[in-house]
Amino acid sequence: MAKQIKVIHCPHCGSIHKREIKPQVYQCQNCSTEYYLDSDDTHIYHHYEQPPLRPSSAPPGNNRLPIILLIGCIAGILIIYGVVVGFQPKKASTYTVSNFKLPRMYYDSFVYTNTLTGDPVYLRLGTDRAGKGNGAEELETHAQFNRVTDGKLLVDRVVTNETFGKKRCALSFKTYAPDLIYAIGCNTQLVQLDVEHNELKEVTQEVFKDFPQLSSGVARLDFDYSKAMINVMNNEGKSYFYFPTIHRLVETQAQAEEVWKMEFDRHFFEFGYLGGPFDENRDYQLIETTYARATGEVKRQNLTPGRKYFAPRILHQDEQDLLIVVNTTAAPNPPLTIQRLDVKTGEILWALPPDTYTLQNAVKCRQGFAIEYRRGPEADYVHGVLVVSPTGKIIQEYTLSRTE
Structure with missing residues (x-):
C-alpha cells in the first residue's frame, strides 16, 4: 500500500523547521519540542521542556525603593528652593495705586467783600465727582471761597440743597446793601x-x-433792576412784589410804586439821554438822578456834558465812588478802559490802561476796589480778580486758568 507523504509540523507551535536527534525523533528548532512518529504515521508524540529562566544580575531588593527615592528628591529640591528664595533680598514693589481725580468743573462766580475783615473774597461754584462705593459716582456741588489778596482757600463747602445743588443752577446775585446780598x-x-x-x-x-x-409755595423769583425789590409768583400763579430791605410784600404794581416813592430816597447814576426822542445826535450821557421822598422832588442832570462815550456802563456806584467801563474807540470789539469818576463833578480821577477782557462785577474793599474779569480765547480764557487801589494802581491780580 502506498504511503501518503505529509509535511510534518511541530505539534506544539506548528513550525516545520526541525532536526532529527535520533531515528524518527525530532526536535523543533523554533520551540525545542521533541516529537516522534509512530509506525503507521498516524500519531505524533511530543515532549516539551520550557527553557530555564536566566538569572537576574541585580540582587533582590525592596520594590518601594524607587518611589521613596523619587519622593526624597522632590522634597530635597523644594527645601533647597525655599532656603535660596528666603535669603534673597526683597525688591521694592513698583506697583502704585492711582489716586487720580478729575478736576472740579466751575460754572459760576462772584466777588464780594467780607464785612468782618474788609478783604475781597472770590466765590466760585463747581462740581466734583464724588465716589459712593462699588464704583458708583454722583455730582457734588461745592461753594469755594478764596481770599483775593493772596489766593488762600478760606472754606470749601458742599452745597446740600436739593434744588440748585443737584441741578447745578447758576446764581444771579444782587447787592441791596454791603451786608445784604x-x-x-x-x-x-x-x-x-x-x-x-x-x-x-x-x-x-x-x-x-x-x-x-x-403759603402755597414759590413758583418763580426775579430781581427787579429798576427798583430795590424782587418779583415773586406763588404756586397759584399770583404775582407779588417784595422789598428786601424793609421786608414788605405788596400785591399790585401800583402798591409797589407807592412803596418805592414813600419809603426810599434815591441817588444813582445811569447812562441815557435827556434830550427829545427825535433829536439827531442822541449820544450817551452820564445822568445823575436824585429823589427825596420827603418832598417827592426828582432832579436829573448830565454830569459830564460834552463828553463822548462808546458803549459805556456802570461798573460800581455808591454815595462816594463811581466806576464806569467804556470802549476806547467806536470800532467793533475794541479794548476797554475802567475809569473812576468824581461823583460831584464827573471828573476822571484815574483810568486803567486799555485791555481786552469782560468785566463781571466790582465791589469796594479796604484795599480799594475788587473787579472780577474774564479774558477771551487769545488769553486762553483766564479769569480772576483785579485789586485796584483808590488812586488807580493795580496792587494785586488774582489770576486763574480756564479750568480753575
Whole structure:
C-alpha cells in the first residue's frame, strides 16, 4: 500500500523547521519540542521542556525603593528652593495705586467783600465727582471761597440743597446793601450770601414765612433792576412784589410804586439821554438822578456834558465812588478802559490802561476796589480778580486758568 507523504509540523507551535536527534525523533528548532512518529504515521508524540529562566544580575531588593527615592528628591529640591528664595533680598514693589481725580468743573462766580475783615473774597461754584462705593459716582456741588489778596482757600463747602445743588443752577446775585446780598437759583430759590462767614444759605421759606399769600409755595423769583425789590409768583400763579430791605410784600404794581416813592430816597447814576426822542445826535450821557421822598422832588442832570462815550456802563456806584467801563474807540470789539469818576463833578480821577477782557462785577474793599474779569480765547480764557487801589494802581491780580 502506498504511503501518503505529509509535511510534518511541530505539534506544539506548528513550525516545520526541525532536526532529527535520533531515528524518527525530532526536535523543533523554533520551540525545542521533541516529537516522534509512530509506525503507521498516524500519531505524533511530543515532549516539551520550557527553557530555564536566566538569572537576574541585580540582587533582590525592596520594590518601594524607587518611589521613596523619587519622593526624597522632590522634597530635597523644594527645601533647597525655599532656603535660596528666603535669603534673597526683597525688591521694592513698583506697583502704585492711582489716586487720580478729575478736576472740579466751575460754572459760576462772584466777588464780594467780607464785612468782618474788609478783604475781597472770590466765590466760585463747581462740581466734583464724588465716589459712593462699588464704583458708583454722583455730582457734588461745592461753594469755594478764596481770599483775593493772596489766593488762600478760606472754606470749601458742599452745597446740600436739593434744588440748585443737584441741578447745578447758576446764581444771579444782587447787592441791596454791603451786608445784604441775595442770589436767585433755578428761578425758584432765594439764597443769601453770608458775607461774614463766607457761606451760601437757602432762605426762601425763612424770608417768606411771614406772608400767608405765599403759603402755597414759590413758583418763580426775579430781581427787579429798576427798583430795590424782587418779583415773586406763588404756586397759584399770583404775582407779588417784595422789598428786601424793609421786608414788605405788596400785591399790585401800583402798591409797589407807592412803596418805592414813600419809603426810599434815591441817588444813582445811569447812562441815557435827556434830550427829545427825535433829536439827531442822541449820544450817551452820564445822568445823575436824585429823589427825596420827603418832598417827592426828582432832579436829573448830565454830569459830564460834552463828553463822548462808546458803549459805556456802570461798573460800581455808591454815595462816594463811581466806576464806569467804556470802549476806547467806536470800532467793533475794541479794548476797554475802567475809569473812576468824581461823583460831584464827573471828573476822571484815574483810568486803567486799555485791555481786552469782560468785566463781571466790582465791589469796594479796604484795599480799594475788587473787579472780577474774564479774558477771551487769545488769553486762553483766564479769569480772576483785579485789586485796584483808590488812586488807580493795580496792587494785586488774582489770576486763574480756564479750568480753575
